[in-house]
Amino acid sequence: MLDLTCETPKPKVIAGTRHDWELVIGMEVHAQVSSNAKLFSGASTAFGAAPNTNVAFVDAGMPGMLPVINEYCIEQAVRTGLGLKAKINLNSAFDRKNYFYPDLPQGYQISQLYHPIVGAGEVRVDMRAATPGENPATRIVRIERIHLEQDAGKSIHDMDPALSFVDLNRTGVALMEIVSRPDIRSPEEAAAYLAKLRQILLYLGTCDGNLQNGNLRADVNISVCVPGAYERYQKTQDFSHLGTRCEIKNMNSMRFIQQAIEYEARRQIAIIEAGGKVEQETRLYDPDKGETRSMRSKEEAHDYRYFPDPDLLPLEIEQAWVDEIAARLPELPDAKKARFIGDYGLSDYDASVLTADLDAAHFFEDVVATAGEGKLAANWVINELFGRLRKEGHEITESPVSPAQLGGIIALITSGDISGKIAKDVFEIIYTEGGDPAEIVTARGMKQVTDTGAIEAAVDKIIAANSAQVKKAMENPKLAGWFVGQVMKATGGKANPKAVNKIVTAKLGL
16 A cells, blocks of 8 residues: 655755745646647647648638637546546636737637636655655645646747748647646655656556657746745735745756756845845746746736637536546556555555556566566566666667566576576576577576485585585584585576575585
């Protein structure tokens, strides 16, 4: 079972010239909905197409073109909400967010300000212990809402020194904006929250989580406050206890998110301690300079003149449909981790590693199906296979060793046919050449020697040839391991180590 008694992590504290400061962070994560078509048109969402080829008339803002809701995008949003233990709103509505930008041909974005499709939920973020012996901590980050909206196009400024170009392929692609409460208290928590959210979305199949392509990106809201102010906010939900926030836009790297938060917090502290006032604004992070810079003053809802979209009726969904989607939800990361711990006797760490990636979790369970042993399978998957793949820059889906092959190696270990040392040699052969483990062991004479008579003969020979070492072992039993090593060497590593150790101990009278 999951340990639900974990402590809450301590907030990040930054020392100022006058007193300490604490961080308060909220995030708005834009996740592209995994769908073949856009939110309000049938145009393709395929990445990498030639510029302006995946554009329908409605995406281009042509006169008289009306949006038609993509039902599958609605289903994906509901599925995401259910996966985040959130309230599903059976009645929601779309609004127009009005602003001008060259890559927004309609002159407005269709979004959901007043009546989002998903309400309050939560994400459990497990933080590893900072020091050995320290208990792991868990932050529950509350989700305020999830709403659907259209993505904008892309402005390209580096193709010509004097001109900018616009690619409308992304225009109209469905986005889920997942808005958290200001519950995150450190750069590390922010990165861990985004990683956990990405993991859940991948398990659900509602977003591919591709940060590089911009299919998952975050706006990070950062403010600082004095110790004790956040606790007053928690009691009253009065934001006046917190500092003025600044938003860092379009972050798509866990590392850069942490760097941006660290820099921005210190920038704000320096302004306040110098007697200045932090202005609420939108900023960009420059990873080359390691600093944030002002982009524009932060707009509020009234600046966008929101109003209900007149071309779209309010969206009404039935509870029975929501229940049907809920019944088809896959096993999610926390539940899978708890099952791995309970069913296979894995440690919290091993279960976390194996469930971090859905493909890895499936691979592990397929190995267990052949091997019949969970803990040993986990050790081999994590240490031998993952270690080798990581060294060579491969993903688990590119593994040259199949689950059945790795499971076969482990089954030979548990049956006593091969030792752990021989198993590593078999693994190397299969990794580089392929083949069936049992057939390789038989064909290459790698089977472990379990005949006690043969092992006794080898032990007697070693003892007879090393009388001085025998005397030392009689005085210090720990030196008996030398004899075990010599016997293993003499048998080419094929002797059963347990049998060798038992016979050596008996022969030496220890």
